[in-house]
Amino acid sequence: MTALKKTIRDLLRYPSAIFGSAIIIALLGVAVYALVTIPYSEAVRLWRGGEDVWYQNPKYAPPAWFNFFSAKKKPVSFLTRTTDGSMTKVITPSSDPQIFTQEIGYSFDYIYDTPPQEMLLYITSQFEAKKPFASVRWITPDGRTFRIADMQIERDTTFRFSQDQKLQKRLKTEDVMRALFTDPNSSTGAVLKGQYQVAITGTVFEKDSNIDVEFVFHGDLFGLAGTDKYRRDLLLPLLYGTPIALAFGLLAALGTSLLTMVIAAIGTWYGGWVDELIQRITGINLVLPFLAILIMVGTFYSRSIWLMLGVTILLSIFGGSIITYRSIFLQTKEASYIEAARAYGASSWRIIFSYLIPRMVPLLIPALVSSVPSFVFLEASLAVLGLGDPVLPTWGKIIDDAWADGALYQARYYWVLEPAVLLMITGLGFAMLGFALDRIFNPRLREV
């Protein structure tokens, strides 16, 4: 216990250790948050979902906070619906008990400098035989009212503002968004800022008939993280990629270092052919091209991240560090406390696991922490090669998608930078902590 306290006190003297630990704790927090709020199956469903899941989002939209850094404010997407109460709905009965009028409306402040990409109305209704009727109006801040559409409502009706030909004819332009949002008194065609209102008057002809409306506003920007080619909210893979990256990195690092150490200890303790065999396997493993084998396994068998994890551990066990551990174990083996253990008749396993390995913990911990980033990046590397897990949303998959779509050529930097920055932060966090731990546990480094 005191050793742990001392280590922590030592750690606090290194700013890089504090910084690194803070990053790791923050990442763990994000990981727990992601796992708690989004169940695994839901994450996979959303990530694999197409237009049916993500229809409300614009394509290729940078995150909304881009507006902070730009003088020209671009419209931010939003969505509002009657079912969750964010859109008002007032039902008024008429003289006929079968006929009801439903006034549905939503008003919003428009403070941006450019018109949006598109506005959509998703209208759903329940009825027996008589289809309801709806008329849509658009009210601008200066009080003008546009008649947008009058239509009969099916069970599911989608109305796209800029693709409606009747509306285009009525506005005498194909650019519906510009016509609805510009200031008629402005000579430059500037956007009129202020409170806009969309108003839908629905008339139902049956007692139990009902209309629900969803108003989808596609701006140029979206949410905290933006969207990709498939309209997916990038926040999902950024959030959910955190636990996956941490799990992959930590499990691979832990598995590799522990197994390497145990094997090195067994080899040095027993010596002879066991030791020779381990050394030969290490030699062969050094010749085996690590990435190529991983690629073959991914191509021929399965791209599941857990299989990749297993193969990674298997190929990394007999790496360069086994040579390091072996040479240190060779020295430790001769120590007098090992001799004492032998004298009282301790079994080989007892000596290996209770005396040899614990002695190496100071060396193991920094190496373990420092090797996490390389495994986190390995997962991303595999994804960039197209060998990422096909169902899981990960950081590497975002980079892969962006790369395949030529994001950098088309100046969609956010798409690549968001996962890249997260990867970098993760890598830096573990590398900095590992670095400080290395200096604490190996005093030889501290002296120089």
Added chain:
Amino acid sequence: MSTEAFAESAPSSPVVKKSFGDSTFVRVAKYSAIRLVTLMITVVIGVYLTIMIANMGGYVDTIMRNEIRQDTTMSILANPNYRNLTPEAKQELIQKKIASEEKRLGLNQPFAVRSMRYLTNALTLNLGRAINMTSDHGSKEVRLILLERLPATLLLTGSSELFLFFTSVFTALALSRKYGSLWDKLIITFSPTSAAPPWFYGIFFILIFAAVLRILPFGGLVDSPPPTNSFDYALNILKHLILPAMAVVVSSIFLSIYQWRTFFLIFSSEDYVEMAKAKGLPPRAVERRYILRPSLPNIISNFALLVITLWTGFTITETVFLWPGLGITLFRAIGFYDTPVIVGSTIIYAYLLAFTVFLLDFVYALVDPRVKVGSGSSQ
């Protein structure tokens, strides 16, 4: 991480044998011969393992069967003696020939026997034919496809690694002389950045220099169309080399300098160095004779490790920069599911790695006076 560098130096217990072979040449030759045999066995086992992994899904069999099918079909269709046969009779003939050919090649034999044949083919670089890919000259021979890509890979690895290695060793040497200085602290601060692989920095460099500043190309080996005169051509290649080489160098330079600096610091605190300083030798001479000379084996073995790690890491860097080397060929082969090319490049990698290890072992033997036959292979 940094501890690895020192442990490499743990001397193998020197067995001093007084025998006829005491001259340096004989010693080195013997040592190298033993190393070569060990490495060859290692390569054979490594390639065999690769074949086992690749064949678990029956893919090598598929390669062979496809090849037989293609060859026999072509030869029968092209043979004028069979022109008068009906299509059914031709088909029957083809099937019969395929069956006999498969028997000849031993595809009906048990796997253990067959795998030995694959091993011989692979080791003699008889890598078969690609399924979809062709070389730039239109050949479908896997060997030609891969050999054609080797120069580009060597250009990238060679230039960036040599630069990286010598820069970091000499910078480290300079830093170790005045440790604790501002530069020294700066290097220590930046060394955790080496956690990211080269392709990751490549993405940032492409973003900055190609996408935003537009002063360097996004990727590739030369412009399209390439310059006609050979001087411009070379210059053009150099221009394309800057970003990928820079990515490789930046991704590991800080950690590399840091490790070397620590290493030199440990060596320069030895008593004999203090002694040399006390004798009044100039700092250059102390560095060369008392610090560099004894640490040479470590420098070389570290160089070997560096080459090996970076060699495998280039697949993705080449892919990101569209650098037409072995790595991107492998990447394309994955996309095409072109198994012969994937297996073939694995074998080439194994060979190149073994060759690197051997070459460096040889140099190691030249500079390490402790190397003796009998204890030589334990490093």
